[in-house]
């Protein structure tokens with residue numbers, strides 16, 4: 419279980435650095451982040467939130483009381499992500515953040531996005547995401563840019 423940085427801690431306001439080495443320590447960090455996210459009952463977590471200023475996050479959509487029809491997906495480790503295309507359509511939805519315990523805010527996000535990222539083995543993946551999964555990706559991507567929900571309030 420890793421300590422989760424809370425709003426105001428410097429690392430949450432900094433842009434994270436690209437991942438170069440897909441080595442054992444990286445896999446170990448991802449494993450610890452997954453455990454931390456599960457214990458905190460989140461649907462995602464970004465490396466800066468656990469004090470690591472690198473471009474890595476985990477997204478793990480599952481049905482929850484705010485998004486009962488959210489897809490159940492195996493946790494996905496996303497490394498060096500890029501957002502290639504953003505839909506014109508935007509949707510407002512409720513979000514929370516493990517770094518802002520107890521906060522729930524309405525945030526405007528693109529309904530669908532085309533993304534490209536590396537997995538833990540360094541393989542590039544490219545896909546379109548929509549709905550809640552696209553929302554999680556955009557939320558975690560913001561963390562890599564040093565942005566939190568506070569900066570996103572309409």
Ligand SMILES: O=C(CSC(=O)[C@H](Cc1ccccc1)CC(F)(F)F)c1ccccc1
Pocket residue numbers: 459460461462463464467482484485512513514515516517522553554557558
């Ligand atoms: O599971 C959570 C807890 S907050 C959470 O999982 C954040 C991810 C997230 C929740 C909701 C929308 C987008 C991203 C995790 C963070 F902060 F580390 F990124 C949740 C909160 C509100 C709506 C739906 C689900």
Ligand SMILES: [Zn+2]
Pocket residue numbers: 514515516517557561
């Ligand atoms: Zn967050």
